Amino acid sequence: MTPNSHNCCGDYTRAQLLRSAAAEAGKGLPIIEPGMPEPAGTGLSRRTFLSRSAGLALAVYGASKLPLSVFEEGIAQAAPGDKVLVSVFFDGGIDSLSVLAPVGDPRYSQLRPSLALSPEAGSEFSEDPRLRWHPAAASLATLHAEGKVSAFPAIGYDHPDQSHFTSRHFYEVGELAVGFRTGWLGRYLDLVGDTENPLQGLSMDGSLSPMIATADKPVAAIDSVDGFDLWSPVSDPVRDEMYRSFARFGSLPSDSPGLAQVRRATAQTDKLRQDLGGIGEFSSPVAYPDTRFAHKLAGLAAFIAAGLPMRAVTIRAAGGYDTHSDQATDLDRNLRETCEGLLAFQRDLEARGLADRVLTEMWSEFGRRPEENGSAGTDHGAAGCAFVIGSKAQGEMVGEFPGLATLDANDNLRVTSDFRAMYCALLEQWLGQDAGPIIPGASGFVRPTLVKA
Amino acid sequence: MAIPRTSASAAKPKRHPRRRRLYAWKDKHYRWVPDGQGDWRLQGYIVRHRHKPKRGHFRGPGKKPAGRPAAAPAVPPAVNPDPRPAGAYQGPFGVEQAVRLLNRAGFGPLPGQAEQLVSLGLVGAVQSLTRPSGAATLSGPPPVDDDGAAIAPADAWGHDHIWWLDRMVRTNQPLVERMALVFHDWFATSIEGVSKQQQMIDQSNLFRSACFGSFLDLFKAVTVDPAMLQWLNGSENRKSAPNENYAREMMELFSLGADRGAYSEDDIREQARALTGWRNDWSGEQGAYNFRFDPNRHDVKDKTVFGRTGNWGWEDACRLCVEHPLHPSFFVDKLWSYFVPQPPSAPVRDALMGIYNSSGRQIRPVLETILISPDLYQGPAMVKPPVVQLAGMLRALGRYVDTDAWTWLCEPAGQVLFRPPNVSGWDDTRWLDTSRMRARWNLVHYALDEVSVDAWGGGYSTTESAEEALDRAIASWDSPALRPEHRAELLEFSRRVEKQVVANWQRGPYRAMRQNALLQLIGVSPDTILQ
Numbered sequence: 001m002t003p004n005s006h007n008c009c010g011d012y013t014r015a016q017l018l019r020s021a022a023a024e025a026g027k028g029l030p031i032i033e034p035g036m037p038e039p040a041g042t043g044l045s046r047r048t049f050l051s052r053s054a055g056l057a058l059a060v061y062g063a064s065k066l067p068l069s070v071f072e073e074g075i076a077q078a079a080p081g082d083k084v085l086v087s088v089f090f091d092g093g094i095d096s097l098s099v100l101a102p103v104g105d106p107r108y109s110q111l112r113p114s115l116a117l118s119p120e121a122g123s124e125f126s127e128d129p130r131l132r133w134h135p136a137a138a139s140l141a142t143l144h145a146e147g148k149v150s151a152f153p154a155i156g157y158d159h160p161d162q163s164h165f166t167s168r169h170f171y172e173v174g175e176l177a178v179g180f181r182t183g184w185l186g187r188y189l190d191l192v193g194d195t196e197n198p199l200q201g202l203s204m205d206g207s208l209s210p211m212i213a214t215a216d217k218p219v220a221a222i223d224s225v226d227g228f229d230l231w232s233p234v235s236d237p238v239r240d241e242m243y244r245s246f247a248r249f250g251s252l253p254s255d256s257p258g259l260a261q262v263r264r265a266t267a268q269t270d271k272l273r274q275d276l277g278g279i280g281e282f283s284s285p286v287a288y289p290d291t292r293f294a295h296k297l298a299g300l301a302a303f304i305a306a307g308l309p310m311r312a313v314t315i316r317a318a319g320g321y322d323t324h325s326d327q328a329t330d331l332d333r334n335l336r337e338t339c340e341g342l343l344a345f346q347r348d349l350e351a352r353g354l355a356d357r358v359l360t361e362m363w364s365e366f367g368r369r370p371e372e373n374g375s376a377g378t379d380h381g382a383a384g385c386a387f388v389i390g391s392k393a394q395g396e397m398v399g400e401f402p403g404l405a406t407l408d409a410n411d412n413l414r415v416t417s418d419f420r421a422m423y424c425a426l427l428e429q430w431l432g433q434d435a436g437p438i439i440p441g442a443s444g445f446v447r448p449t450l451v452k453a
Numbered sequence: 454m455a456i457p458r459t460s461a462s463a464a465k466p467k468r469h470p471r472r473r474r475l476y477a478w479k480d481k482h483y484r485w486v487p488d489g490q491g492d493w494r495l496q497g498y499i500v501r502h503r504h505k506p507k508r509g510h511f512r513g514p515g516k517k518p519a520g521r522p523a524a525a526p527a528v529p530p531a532v533n534p535d536p537r538p539a540g541a542y543q544g545p546f547g548v549e550q551a552v553r554l555l556n557r558a559g560f561g562p563l564p565g566q567a568e569q570l571v572s573l574g575l576v577g578a579v580q581s582l583t584r585p586s587g588a589a590t591l592s593g594p595p596p597v598d599d600d601g602a603a604i605a606p607a608d609a610w611g612h613d614h615i616w617w618l619d620r621m622v623r624t625n626q627p628l629v630e631r632m633a634l635v636f637h638d639w640f641a642t643s644i645e646g647v648s649k650q651q652q653m654i655d656q657s658n659l660f661r662s663a664c665f666g667s668f669l670d671l672f673k674a675v676t677v678d679p680a681m682l683q684w685l686n687g688s689e690n691r692k693s694a695p696n697e698n699y700a701r702e703m704m705e706l707f708s709l710g711a712d713r714g715a716y717s718e719d720d721i722r723e724q725a726r727a728l729t730g731w732r733n734d735w736s737g738e739q740g741a742y743n744f745r746f747d748p749n750r751h752d753v754k755d756k757t758v759f760g761r762t763g764n765w766g767w768e769d770a771c772r773l774c775v776e777h778p779l780h781p782s783f784f785v786d787k788l789w790s791y792f793v794p795q796p797p798s799a800p801v802r803d804a805l806m807g808i809y810n811s812s813g814r815q816i817r818p819v820l821e822t823i824l825i826s827p828d829l830y831q832g833p834a835m836v837k838p839p840v841v842q843l844a845g846m847l848r849a850l851g852r853y854v855d856t857d858a859w860t861w862l863c864e865p866a867g868q869v870l871f872r873p874p875n876v877s878g879w880d881d882t883r884w885l886d887t888s889r890m891r892a893r894w895n896l897v898h899y900a901l902d903e904v905s906v907d908a909w910g911g912g913y914s915t916t917e918s919a920e921e922a923l924d925r926a927i928a929s930w931d932s933p934a935l936r937p938e939h940r941a942e943l944l945e946f947s948r949r950v951e952k953q954v955v956a957n958w959q960r961g962p963y964r965a966m967r968q969n970a971l972l973q974l975i976g977v978s979p980d981t982i983l984q
Contacts, residue, residue, distance in 0.1 A: 223865075230891060231898040233905055233973050234966035237953045242970035245946040249978055252938050256833030258794060262979040265885035269894070272887050 051075050051199075056227065056308075058220040060198040061208050071218060074196025078309035083430055084357055086300070086313045087185070087211060088342070090364035092322030093164065095378055096385035097370060097413070098331055099137055100153050100401070104130030107404040111371045115327055115378070127397040128153070136336035139343035140387065147395035148346065150450055152386040152422065154402050156415035160366060160382035164322070168365035172210040174423050175440045183211035184423055185312040186219070187438045188431060193217040193311070200311045204296050209314035225282075225299025230273050246270055282306075285351040286344055293318035294341035301348040304358065311431075321364060325375035342389060355391035359430050359451070361422070362387040367413055370404055382412035386422060388450050392430070398422070398448040421445035482512045486564055496564070496851060537576055540804060541825040546575040549934060550830050556837070556984035557792050558582050558824055559627025561845030564931050579824045582628040583665065583817055589630075591623040596854035604857070607651040611860030613644070614870045617657065619854040621844035632664035632820075633657050634840075635791045637870070640675045640707060641878035644871045646684040648740025653871040656680040665817040668784060672708065672771045677731060679744045685876065688733045688744060690725060692752035700725035700770070702876050708774040708783060715779040716759065723756040724773075727765035775814055781806040788819060790881070793828045794835040801826065834983040836884045839866035839893065842982060846900045849931040862899055866892035885982075897976030904929055905969045913965035919947030922964065926971035935980045943974060 051058055051072055060071060101117040102108045109116045117132065123141045125131035131153065133141040143149045157176055161167045170176050174184030182190065185201065189212065193200045201212035201219030208221045232239050250267030254260035282302035288294040296315060304310065318341065319334030342360065349355040367384030383402070388394075399417030408414050424435035424442050429451040435442040485493045537543060544550075551570040555562045559582065570578040596604045596619035598612070606616035621630050637660060644653050656678050663671040675681050676699070682688040690696040700721045709715040730751030734743040746767075756765045758773050765773065774780060785805040789797050797805065805819055812818045823829065837845065840863060847853065863869050867889045873879055885893075906913055917925075923943050927935065935943070950967040954960055975981060 230894045233898060233901065233969040234908065238950050238963060238966040238970050241946055241949045241953070242974060244949075245942050245974055246977060248942050249939065249974075252942075258834040258836050258983055259979055261836060261885055262982050265887065265890040266977075266979075269887045269890040272891075 056199075056220075056222055056303075058198060058222060060218050060220050061213070070196050071198050074194055074218075075199055075309060078194050078197040078200070080307035080309050081357070082309070082311055083359070083432070084304060084310055084313060085185070085426060085430060086315065086358060086360040087209075088315055088317050088338070088360060088362040089209070090317045090321045090338075090362065092320045092364070093167075093366045093368055093380055094317075094321040094335070094364040094384065095323060095327065095331060096153065096364075096367040096383070097378075098134050098327070099140075099335065099385050100125055100131045100151065101134060102130050102401060102404060103132050105404045107370075111404060113372070114376050115372045125151075127151070128401050130403075131401055134332075134335060136332045137339050139336075139339040140389075142343060143346060143389060144395070148389060148391055148393050150388040150393050150396055150398055150448075152398045152417050154367075154383035154399055154413055154416040155363075155386045155419050155422065156366065156383040157418055157420070158415070160408075160412065160415070162366065162380040162382070162410075164365055164380070169210070171363060171365055171419055174420060174438065177440075181213065182215050183209070183213045184438060185212045185314075186210075186214040186217075188427060188433055189217045189219065189312060190214050191437060192431075192433060194309075197309055199309050202310050202313045204300065204313065204315040211314050212312050225296055225303070230269070243270060243273065284348055286347045288344040288348070289337070289340045291318060291337045291341060293337055294344055297341050297345040298348065301345060301352065301354070304349075304354055305352050317362070323368070323377050324373065324379060325377040327372075327377040346389065346391075350391065359388060359390040359392055359426070361426060362389065363419065369411065370407060370413055371411060382408055382410065383415040384413075386419065388422070388426070392452050394449050394452055396449070398450070417448070418445060421447060422450070425450045480512065537574075537825065540801075540822075542575060542827040542830045544827075544830065546578070547571055550575070551578060552934070553830060553984065554578060554582075554824065555627065556841075556845065557631075557829065557835075559631050560621045560841055561848055561984075562931070563848050564851070575825055579821055582626075583821050583824065585626040585629060589620075589624045589626040589661075591620065592625065593623050594853050594855075595619070598857045601855075604854075606654055607649070609857075611857050613650045613653060614860040614863065614872075615854050615857050616654065617870045618840060618844055618847075618859055621840065622847045622852075622854060629661050629664060631841075632816075633660035634838075634870075635788075636660040636664060636671070636675075638791075638873065638878035639787065640681065641873040641876050642678075642680050642684045642871075643873050643875075647680045648683065650871070652680040652683070652741075657871075665820070666815065668814045668816055669771060669775045671816070672703075672775060673768055675707075676703065676728075676767055676771055677744070677746075679733070679741065682731055682733065682744055683741050687728065688731045688741070690729050690731065691750035692726070692729045693750075695722070695725040695729060695752070697721050697725040700728055703770070703774060706877055708780050709777055710779070710783045713779055713783075715777060715783075720758050723758045724765075724770050726752040726754070727756045727758065727770040727773075728767050730767065781809050781814075784814075785809055785819060788816070789823055792823050793826070793832055795828065795832055797828065801828070834979075836881075837982060837984045838879065838881070838884060839863055839868040839889070839896070840870060841984070842893065843896055843900070846897065846976060846981065849933070850900060850904055850929070851931075852900065852903070856899075858899060862892070862896050864892075865889065866896060893982065894973075894977050897973055897981075901969070901972050901976065904972060906965045908962045908965035908969065911961060913961045913968070915960035915964065917964050917968075919944055919951055922947045922967055922971060926968060926975055929972060930975050930981075933975070933980055935975070935978065939978050939980055943971060946974065947971065 097108075097112070098115070098117065101122070103117055103119045103121075117134065119132075122133045122135045123138065125133055125141075126145070133144070140149060144151065157170065161170070166178060169178060169180070172183050173180035174187075189201045193214070195217060198218035198220035200217070201214065203209040203212060203219075203221040204225070205221070208219065212219050230243075232242070234242060247267060247270040250263045250265075250270060252263065254263050282299060284298045284302065288298045300313060300315070317334070318337035319330065321331065321334065323330050345360075346355065349358050363386045364384050366381055368378035368381040370381065372378050402414040402416050404413075406414065420439050420441070423439050424445050425447040427433045427435040427438060428447065429449070439445070481497050483495050483497050486496045548567045548571055551567040552562055554570065555567060558579075570581065573581055596615055598604050598609070604612040604615055606612045617630075621627070624630050637657060642653065642656060644650060647653055656675075659674050659678055663674060676687070681699075685699040685702055686696045687699045690699065704716045704721065704724070705711045730746050730748065732745060732747045732750055733741045735741055751766065753764055755762050758765060758770070759777055761773060763769065782802065785802060786796065789805070805822060808818045808822055809815070843859065843863065860869060865888060867884060868879060923940070927933065947967060950963055950970075954963050
């Protein structure tokens with residue numbers, strides 16, 4: 001992929017695009033890069049499992065040969081109350097120079113003639129007078145003002161790789177190497193996790209995030225927080241009668257294997273609807289925006305409140321951030337949707353008294369080029385942004401904003417913090433686990449303070 | 454540990470979070486369509502406007518067209534009308550049989566189409582499908598995405614799927630599209646391994662153009678098709694570093710079959726050498742392009758394949774496969790399996806192999822024999838592939854492709870076009886499980902989006918009887934034949950709903966909901982799912 005290509009970039013796997021089709025439909029098809037490394041965790045076997053104790057349909061991943069009923073017991077028995085780390089991924093490389101726009105930097109308006117935020121837009125970033133929050137990140141700014149956001153204005157690693165896939169892989173596995181089979185949170189789960197509780201590592205986007213890919217402990221993916229619903233064109237009492245007739249289609253006699261197959265699937269589908277159809281009907285103590293992303297977070301808060309035994313949860317931020325063209329519109333919409341959802345999530349946790357148990361980390365595979373391209377967009381860059389959010393977040397910036405006067409050899413933003421240092425701090429300060437066995441070279445990273453004492 | 458439910462949210466019908474409101478203004482337009490009995494009837498259909506339409510804008514024709522309607526679709530004259538050849542189905546060829554033919558050799562009938570076929574007789578009906586004249590005509594509005602914009606099948610993600618779905622809905626040559634689907638499954642290639650959607654579309658066009666001709670010609674064209682050359686590494690196969698991927702699959706999946714003793718591992722290695730020489734260039738802008746044969750990469754030494762030795766090239770590799778004694782049985786069994794669920798009896802199989810061999814391995818004569826066989830009309834039902842069911846529903850409902858949601862809605866149903874699960878194609882024995890059944894339910898729900906009636910607007914009949922409600926719902930689905938036990942259950946449902954009406958205000962709304970539920974139930978009944 002050439003750096004100046006304005007096509008949608010090729011490093012996403014198409015299967016993932018497929019799963020996020022509603023959000024991605026209409027986007028250009030990526031080109032597959034030769035020599036792409038395999039995502040971590042693809043060696044895990046996948047089985048589908050319906051947990052009644054958890055009220056969830058799960059795709060369970062694990063090398064274990066345990067029967068699925070064991071997982072059911074594991075979920076029921078695992079003690080709730082552990083700390084939960086939620087990882088939110090800005091897929092595609094979010095433009096950190098828009099999220100925290102350096103309007104006070106003299107080069108900013110030269111590098112971004114059409115995309116620069118106006119000096120009055122958004123709100124001031126109190127920790128660095130050069131920076132302003134993007135208006136679409138207002139919800140994040142609100143939480144920052146409350147001391148609940150630690151911002152990394154220029155996070156990354158040495159010798160940045162500008163392939164989506166490679167750089168994302170580094171972040172997912174917690175090491176600058178291709179071909180890792182386990183994710184950094186997966187290795188954490190391998191150390192402390194339960195052999196029978198797949199909910200301890202949960203991906204909420206229908207497929208397993210490589211971040212929580214384990215060597216042997218089970219982890220899970222769900223497609224929807226709404227469980228197993230059949231979209232209904234009608235409401236009760238007609239709805240109940242409709243389902244009853246649907247079930248009857250499944251129980252009538254058959255005169256051919258094909259008909260028997262339809263009847264069997266019909267009967268089982270209605271059975272599942274009865275068992276699991278209700279789980280999406282959770283209630284939330286606060287109002288959420290009416291978006292898919294916020295709906296997932298609302299479900300997640302309800303799951304935590306219900307005592308589901310989760311430790312690491314992954315979810316993709318709303319939309320895509322590979323803004324090679326028409327950046328202003330796309331970024332505004334997707335960033336707003338994500339930040340508003342996260343604010344509601346935080347308020348929900350606070351209302352439920354769970355805010356001290358949940359910390360959210362937001363990351364992206366890289367930032368974008370400071371100089372905009374010719375398509376009102378930006379190409380792949382180096383240093384990007386990350387945020388740690390929560391009532392227990394330290395709320396202090398980590399690493400300074402390096403300024404635009406001096407860029408790196410590829411004219412990209414210089415890195416002032418390393419993502420692996422962030423991981424070490426999250427593991428040790430939040431999850432209470434020594435990072436040594438999890439992050440290669442952990443002893444060499446200076447831990448920022450990310451969690452309030 | 455169940456998540457608490459609230460009564461308020463349980464009672465309120467919730468809009469699915471993934472569903473978006475597509476168009477703000479919809480209204481009913483009218484058009485004249487053939488009624489199947491040689492005359493016209495007025496058909497209402499819903500048009501969704503992106504912008505508020507002007508008052509009194511044109512909503513359809515007032516005057517009935519003069520004269521008799523043209524056949525829909527245009528049917529070329531039958532070359533060999535009834536009487537039927539020996540071995541063919543000899544029973545009555547009525548609407549029921551014509552619907553089965555259109556379901557299996559296409560995507561179900563358009564309004565009036567089954568009656569048209571009946572008038573041609575069995576052989577004429579089959580030949581109207583297998584011997585189309587000229588290029589296909591696509592009738593009706595071209596496909597648009599959720600924004601009402603023209604689709605971009607080569608560029609926009611998921612638009613390749615709806616591009617083909619639209620052809621299935623609008624074509625007047627349904628068997629060409631169905632055979633393209635057959636060969637898409639037979640030579641299953643996925644965009645997952647191909648750099649450009651256009652290359653997948655080009656491959657499907659190859660299937661359209663070659664689906665009735667010589668199997669060897671088709672096989673050779675597929676072998677050097679750019680999508681296939683990428684998918685099975687044909688263009689990485691060179692004499693210094695042979696790649697066996699295509700050599701193996703062309704025998705195992707495309708022409709001979711596994712576990713039949715048809716070939717050895719040595720045959721695969723030798724065949725891979727015969728196939729060497731194709732290559733392509735690569736660029737970030739264009740992906741894989743400039744596919745060509747490079748003699749410098751071709752292995753010119755002798756190869757021994759199936760015991761035959763020579764300086765074979767890629768065309769020989771294809772020919773050696775189809776000349777293999779175990780190829781004709783593989784071919785007729787596989788082609789048969791797409792149209793009839795039970796394997797052919799030994800005499801039928803022998804007859805089909807005889808036709809294949811004596812015709813010089815032509816596809817059409819074998820296909821025509823399958824399509825007039827008693828097993829197709831008297832044998833058991835089979836499950837429609839998801840896109841076949843979807844295209845058929847849109848044809849029956851008079852709806853055209855007006856959303857790209859069909860791509861993500863088809864994915865959980867188990868079939869996205871240009872994305873078969875692997876090189877062996879879709880598994881026709883596993884179209885249905887709880888997850889896929891749920892996806893079909895949701896497909897039906899989405900397909901009915903604009904046919905559903907307004908339950909709370911106050912306009913629905915307060916007196917409609919259970920029988921009238923069922924008749925109306927069946928008519929909305931273009932009057933499919935329902936099995937008697939399904940019809941009885943639906944009538945029973947209608948009556949049960951009527952008994953739920955206790956308050957005066959419920960009379961209309963409950964009847965409207967009943968209508969919507971009936972529409973949904975017909976769509977998810979075995980009558981719609983089976984072909």
